[in-house]
Amino acid sequence: MIKMKNVTMAYDGVNPALDEINLQVDRGEFVFLVGPSGSGKSTLIKLLIRELVPTKGEIFIAGHDVVHMKTKKVHLLRRNVGCVFQDFKLLPNKTAYENVAFALEVIGKPEHAIKVQAPEVLKLVGLNGKFDRYPGELSGGEQQRVSLARAFVNRPPLLLADEPTGNLDPNISLEIMSLLDRINKTGTTVLMATHDREMVNNVRKRVVALEHGKLIRDQARGVYGYED
Amino acid sequence: MRIKPIYFAREAIDNMCKNFAMSSAAISTAALSLFLVGVFLLMFFIWNSFTVETLSKLEIEVFLKDTAASEQVQEFQNKILSWDEVDTIKYVSKDEALERLKEKLKDKPEILQAMTGNPLPPSIRIFLRDAHSTEMIVGKIRNYPNLESVVENSKQDIKYGAEYIDKLFSIISIIGWVGLSAAALLCFASIVLIINTLRLNIFARRKEVAIMRLVGASKWFVRWPFLLEGMLQGLIGATIAIGFLYFIKVWVLRKVIEMIPFLNISISGPLFTKLMLGMILGGILIGATGSSIALRRFLKV
Structure with a gap:
């Protein structure tokens, strides 16, 4: 569903917010994207909906080349990618x-x-x-x-959630989490960026960890794993 | 994608109502500029019919020598008549010339009394088919080989309305230019105001626009309401301008004609219809220009 090859994104052209990211997410998967603030989670999500174009690398969503997609086709991509944000x-x-x-x-x-x-x-x-x-x-x-x-x-076949529980109480967060889980059970691929340690540790799904723009860990049934 | 014209129109009208003050400023400037354009075009049409009419009354008058032999005068007349551009000619004898002068000066008999004998030369009045060939015919007359046998002075003795025509044309063109540049300036102002209105609306709706983009609205789906809004402002402006212009045509013109009945001023229906259509198109164009500039500059899709 998602395929990123050597994706680098440098806002200022020098310091990469994302550095050589390689990531593959299959259809129907549920993936946590974890990492401290500024590690590049939001940037990665923005790249996936073509709000940003990477400095380098290839991105495919459901087989479509997102990087070289014509601007007038972008809205068709977004119709197939649902998005949820921290600020609703x-x-x-x-x-x-x-x-x-x-x-x-x-x-x-x-x-x-x-x-x-x-x-x-x-x-x-x-x-x-x-x-x-x-x-x-x-x-x-x-x-x-x-x-x-x-x-x-x-x-949409793919749902991206950028810290959807960032503003919510833990028990409410769990409700949202279980909703996302239900949506995932219908066959929708879900990629959820979060720094909610407890939730990640409780649910035990695939965890992709970012730090300083680098993908440092990709673990099936993983844990949050940062000392913060 | 299904196009939803009703949705676009509703959004455009909603936007316009929400920002009533700015919209009315843009609309009234558009109305004023189009009104000015309309007034000057109307004036131009009137002047044009007026001058064409005046021009068609113009004639060339060639004053002859008293001493010219009648055969030579006859030959001269035949020559002039042989030119295609000439409609008719009329020989005016010395006596007829005096009669004409008496008629003209009947209110000032003292001038006539001061005259001894008949100082007036005979003349030939030449009426043309088309006033525009005046200069050409004057030139032909001046090139007539035996001119000196019938005419004393080829400069002074051939009279026609050239200077008068030139003056008329220069006045018209000055009025026209001043008016049109004022109108152009106002058109520019209304475009700027439309840009500004739309900028405020785009800013007010940036959240909505961001969400539209997020859920996958196409570029044009986001743009249409704004574009329509600008065009609608231009259109409403044009309609107001046409209303005022119609008032001028019907009411003011009638007053003018009542006051100066000998001026044969009229504007034909089809011409006015064309003018109205032109103004409507102009209004839409002003609106479309303003909104496309605003979209390009302020709406990131």
Whole structure:
């Protein structure tokens, strides 16, 4: 699903934020991307959705060359990659339902399809009865659920999560984690960047560790493993 | 991807309403500039019909020597009549010339009384098919081989409206240039204002735009509402301008015609329709230019 070959990303052209990364993630895998702040987790995710173009190296997602992709094709890539972030990125002036519907609307889904898909996915993430709440009226965990619903509504084969539990309490984090796990069980590949030591150690999935832009460890059923 | 024109239009109108003050500034500048363009084009049309009409009344008058032999005058007349550009000619005898002068000066008999005898020369009045050939015919007359036998002075004795035409044209062109440069300046101002309106809107909606990009909206899906917004502002401006122009055409022009009835001013319906269409297109173009510049500069897709 994801294939990175010798990927180097240097924002200023000299000091690499990511240095010679080689990574392969297969379809249906769940991968933790761990590392302290500034180790390059977010950069790696941005590279995968072509928000950034690497200085060097090759990136393939589902067989598509992301690095040499034409700019006008990028939106098609993003439709197949769901994204969740620490700060949720919800529109404050739209309700939970509208936030999800908006994502479908802007990719040109017809109205009748939106009316079926949006409620369905909101129920899936456990927001039944809160469709008409605005983000400001929802708790952090609930907002992240809306965000997850939006990322998953289009059933993308790949879901990227950049510290999705970074702003949440441990028990709420676990709920989000189990949601991600459920999504993964439907066959969606999940790559989750986090520095939540406890969660990584409890769940025991594949762990890819970054430090100073280098991939220092790739371990099936791994642990967080930093002394911080 | 399905294109959603209704969605785009709704977004564009929403945006415009949310930013009412800026939008109205942009719209009114666009309206003002297009109105000015319209007024000057209208003036140009009126002047044009006016001058064409005046020009067609122009004639050449050749004053003859008193002593010219009648056969030579006859030959001269035949020659002039043989030119294609000449419609008719009229011989004016000394007596007729005096009659004309008396008619003109009937309010000032003292001038006529001061005159002894008949100092007026006979003349030939030449009427052309097309006023634009005036200069050419004057040239031909000056090149007539036996001119000195019928005309005293080839410069002074051939009269035509050349100077008058030149003056008229230069006045029109000065008015035209001043007006058009004012209009161009205002067009520029309205483009700048549209850019600014859109910049504010793009900034206000940057979160939405970021999310649209994130979930995979195509470039043009993000751009269309903004582009439409600019075009809509231009279009509304054009409509307002046309409204004012129509008022001018119908009401002001009627007043002018009432006041100066001998001026035969009129604007034909089809011409006005063309003008309206032009202004609408102009408005949309102003809007599209402004919004595309704003998109290029401020919207990173």
